[in-house]
Amino acid sequence: MVLRSCWKSRHKTSRGAAVRPVLPAALLWFCVTRLACAGGALAETNIVVQKEAEFDVTYNDTATSENQTIYAFNHTVSRNKSEGVRVSVDVLSRGLESPILFVVRQKQAVLSFQIPLILRGLYQRKYPYNHVGRTLCQPPTLVASETQYFFVDVSTLSSQGTNYQLRVSRVESFTLQRSHHLKCSDRIYRVPYCHYRFSASCSSRLSAPFQCPVYDLDNNVAFIGxxxxxxxxxxxxVQRKDFPSNSFYVVVVVKTEDEACGGPLRFYPLRPDVLIDAGNRSKDIDVIVTPAIKLEVYVMGMLFCLGIFLSFYLLTFLMACLENKRMKRRECLIPADVSPAETGKIPASPYEYGSLADNGSTLSSEAVTDSATSTDIYGYAERSLDSVGRSRLESLSSVEEDDYDTLDDIDSDKNIVRTKKFLYVADLSRKDKRILSKKYQIYFWNIATIAVFYALPVVQLVITYQTVVNVTGNQDICYYNFLCAHPMGALSAFNNILSNLGYVLLGLLFLLIVLKRDVIHQRALLRNDLNALECGIPKHFGLYYAMGTALMMEGLLSACYHVCPNYTNFQFDTSFMYMIAGLCMLKLYQKRHPDINASAYTAYACLAGVIFFSVLGVVFGKGNNVFWIVFSVIHILATMLLSTQLYYMGRWRLDSGILRRIVNVIYTDCIRQCSGPMYIDRMVLLVMGNIVNWSLAAYGLIERPNDFASYLLAIAICNLLLYFAFYIIMKLRSGERIQCLPLVIILFTAVVWGLALYFFFQGLSTWQKTPAESREHNRDCILLQFFDDHDIWHFLSSIAMFGSFLVLLTMDDDLDTVQRDKIFAF
Structure with a gap:
């Protein structure tokens, strides 16, 4: 019905009769269009010329609004041979009124572009190209040989004549070989690409599916592949499973601006409609195809990873067997419930049991005494056998952590006990053992809860990241070492994830070692072993369990980060590193100060603040003066407050009068009396700690490092190393010794840490720069053709952390037979 009305209207118009339109406007447009396509009256004003054209011939012609030229080409296509065809167009006229439209019609694709070709850059800046070269894809054929036709249509709406040159030529070396050279043009926008057919293995480089049309412009190259x-x-x-046609195209596009790859921004145009000359931009690229690794390499990599860390399990099992044999031999010689003093053994050193008095009435170590009169030059007081043999029975009453009411006032007044010039572990281990044990077990349960609620959304997020990468094909999202990124399933870099297995396995092994020690200690307490009750550093294992859990979580979250490493999820990799550093410092302090160590809630609240600042630094820290000033002030104030807490053993309070009291102490103790500090050792540690932290704060304020998370981690590690060195020095100064096993572990761990840091600073990728700049640091695999430098960092750092934990666990084993009132607190 509609067509009939159209034809009727045209018939009356041809006779000159006035016809009043009775159809809607859209319908009338449809009729006119149909008539024009059918060769009606409107088509008579546009002359269509079709020319039989040949390859490698330059055609000079003129395009106007009154003519349309069609160039017809034909060529032979073979099923087993890939052949490229390039259409090159040069417009010789300047200041075009309207662009020229070129349409290339192939068997299974239509390619169109205009001259000048306008490409947009940053801030929508426009770059015109009057010289364009486009490469045509080859439609697939099922027969051995076939003649295919394609047409190049040239048209314009410009009323003025526009001169142009057209040349169609075959592309030599269109099939990608093992090594291939591509040259991207300068002022001519020419997009080179080539075809690659899979052999027996996978290959690597830029790729798009083998189908027509090929998206090869700057504004559409990211549409597919x-x-x-x-x-x-x-x-x-490139994996074969992603390309059902068993082949793909390699496309290289030179971007209009270097800003997308991290180059400098040249200028910002005042008017967005101004056309900017792209300048002389050229690039030579060598495309190298290398076979992907075979399945055997994957198997070897996994076996190597498991073998390294399971060997630690085997070594631990052998040492445990030797230790059990030694303990059984010792139990045969000395009953477990008899002290060395009761066997008549002469102490080998003052660290065993001190001189024994016959009257059994000497002062207990829990009494408050003046260190100048009750100790000798080393601060050692003699104890009677009765005071040594007295067991501290656990209270059955429900007592809070800080409740001292169950003891005598003079024995429980911390302000009197902690002001002694020489403090001993017995002075700071006066609380009920059951209460302290529950207090430190909270560390483990809290970190287990934190781990669950932290890890679940992290896993969900990185799965989403990996899915986005796989679906969109945008490999600028994740900062891999692309030269050594071996995929498996949906994972793009399986080797970086596998290498984190050491943190999990060694963390679990450390938990088993701690559990064994915990069981042995509990059995000793049940049989009232005096060494377990009265000697050595008080055994509290809650922090050890928390450290092992943190090490396992570090492995899990580091693996999650390496699923898709970038700046938005880097805190996943560092959060539990802060936890580990903080827990190690707390454990070092707890060894000599079990009663006054921070609670789990306070410790985790402080660590949460550190992670909070880490996130703020990553998001807002780059070039933000206000953030760095605020952080530096908070850093210095926190260092000073912590120093005050450590120096006065918690005998101070934070309130509005803190500044006034600090001024009074400085005036009375330093200026008025001109006396040195009462606790020299603590003062030396705190002065050094403040110097280090103030220096780090000044460095951050001046340099403002881009990687704020690593900078914050460096602060934590420096403080941990400083306190650990202080602990070792003070231990040796106090006449204590380090046994052979912890000494070997210390030396081994130090060597492994050095090697680990070497590989860490290789810097194979960095999310602080653009993805293109990060790829400049990529390197090939260096171990088993499967692991890169960062994977070796994972191996070595997990072993070094495990060794560091063992040092903390075993370094005070020499004090297991020494009374606590003869072990210095420092």
Whole structure:
């Protein structure tokens, strides 16, 4: 019905009769269009010329609004041979009124572009190209040989004549070989690409599916396939399963601006409609195809990873067997419930049991005494056998952590006990053992709860990241070492994830070692072993369990981070590193100060604040003066407050009068009396700690490092190393010794830490720069063709952390037979 009305209207118009339109406007437009396509009256004003054209011939012609030229080409296509065809167009006229439209019609695709070709850059800046070269894809054929036709249509709406040159030529070396050279043009926008057919293995480089049309412009190259930006180096791992046609195209596009790859921004145009000359931009690229690793390499990598860490289990099992044999031999010689003093053994050193008095009435170590009169030059007081043999029975009453009412006032007044010039572990281990044990077990349960609620959304997020990468093909999202990124399933870099297995396995092994020690200690307490009750550093294992759990979580979250490493999820990799550093410092302090160590709630609240600042630093720290000033002030104030807490053993309170009291102490103790500090050792540690932290704060304020999370982690590690060195020095100064096993572990751990840091600072990728700049640091695998430098960092750092934990666990084993009132607190 509609067509009939259209034809009726045209018939009356041809006779000159006035016809009043009775159809809607859209319907009338449809009729006119149909008539024009059918060769009606409107088509008579536009002359269509079709020319039989040949390859490698330059056609000079003129395009106007009154004519349309069609160039017809034909060529032979073979099923087993890939052949490229390039259409090159040059417009010779300047100041075009309207662009020229070129349409290339192929068997299974239509390619169109205009001259000048306008591409947009940053801030929508426009770059015109009057010289364009486009490469045509080859439609697949099922027969051995076939003649295919394609047409190049040239048209314009410009009323003025526009001169142009058209040349169609075959592309030599269109099939990608093992090594292939591509040259991107300068002022001519020419997009080179080539075809690669899979052999028996996978290959790497920039890729798009083998189908028509091929998206090869700057504004559409990311529509299909896998893509990435690059400057000097780049790599893409291509898997056969992603290309059902068993082949793909490699497309290289020179971007209009260098800002996308991290280059400088040249200028910002005042008017967005101004056309900017793109300048002389050229690039030579060598495309190298290398076979992907075989399944055997994957198997060898996994076996190597498991073998390294399971060997630690085997070594631990052998040492445990030797230790059990030694303990059984010792139990045969000395009953477990008899002290060395009761066997008549002469103490080998003053660290065993001190001189024994016959009257059994000497002062207990829990009494408050003047250190100048009750100790000798080393601060050692003699104890009677009765006071040594007295067991501290656990209270059955329900007592809070800080409740001292169950003891005599003079024995429980912490302000009197802690002001002694020489403090001993017995002075700071006066609380009920059951209460302290529950207090430190909270560390484990809290970190287990934190781990669950932290890890679940992290796993969900990184799965989403990996899915986005796989679906969109945008490999600029994740900062891999693309030259050594081996995929498995949906994971793009399986080797970086596998290498984190050491943290989990060694963390679990440390938990088993701690559990064994915990069981042995509990059995000793049940049989009232005097060594367990009265000697050595008080055994509290809650922090050890928390440290092992943190090490396992570090492995899990580091693996999650390496699923798709970038700046938005880097805190996943560092959060539990802060936890580990903080827990190690707390454990060092707890060894000599079990009664006054921080509670789990306070400790985790402080660590949460550290992680909070880490996130703020990553998001807002780059170039933000206000953030760095605020952080530096908070850092210095926190260092001073912590120093005051450590120096006065908690005998101070934070309130409005804190500044006035500090001034009074400085005036009375330093200026008025001109006396030195009462606790020299603590003062030396705190002065050094403040110097280090103030220096780090000044460095951050001046340099403002881009990687704020690593800077914050460096602060934590420096403080941990400083306190650990102080602990070792003070232990040796106090006449204590380090046994052979912990000494060997210390030396081994120090060597492993040195090697680990060497590989860490290789810097194979960095999210502080653009993805293209990060790829400049990519390197090939160096171990078993499967692991890179960062994977070796994972191996070595997990072993070093495990060794560090063992040092904390065993370094005071020499004090297991020494009374606590003869062990210095420092």
């Amino acid at each position: 896998m893509y990435q930006t690059m400057t000097k180096k780049g790599a893409i791992t």
